[in-house]
Amino acid sequence: SQTIHQWPATLVQPVGSPLSLECTVEGTSNPNLYWYRQAAGRGLQLLFYSVGIGQISSEVPQNLSASRPQDRQFILSSKKLLLSDSGFYLCAGKWVDGRGYNEQFFGPGTRLTVL
């Protein structure tokens, strides 16, 4: 079965420090991959999506960037974190399963606190 892994689970970083969050997918190939951010008690905001290696689309202008160096690896980065970057970051993948359903599955998330 397919699984999405994210690490770290929690992260506390000072303002101005760099960031690297990693997401990997297991059990499928050529997935669409997504980074979302969720503020406390709120819905999900799509940050980036990728349909293949090296292909990144940004949904909102921000202090973050994303990269997809391998088919099943998606990285969220920042050179200098801002206080407003705090939140819950979720990686998701979408692929067509054996039933032909195009469902989207999520990783466990990373809780980022910028101090």
Next chain:
Amino acid sequence: SQQGEEDPQALSIQEGENATMNCSYKTSINNLQWYRQNSGRGLVHLILIRSNEREKHSGRLRVTLDTSKKSSSLLITASRAADTASYFCATDHSGSARQLTFGSGTQLTVLP
């Protein structure tokens, strides 16, 4: 912008009662998906209903879709305390990889 919008924002019921959550959207969809999120955790996929389907069941979950009204409902029957979570609907649109759009969710609390 967020297209799927859930209603109510918060719902509190007693164990054993049924819980109904609604979702409205604005433009045509390929399918609509419901997710559950326990506090501080990732989202768990519950059920997908395609645009040509009207009702779907999975265990204690029943989802309906009315494309003429651009709305969907999620019914959880015989609720349990463990059903306490946030529930999100997400709409899937054609044309691009950026297909799922999430609402802000319904916070369901089931009291024992």
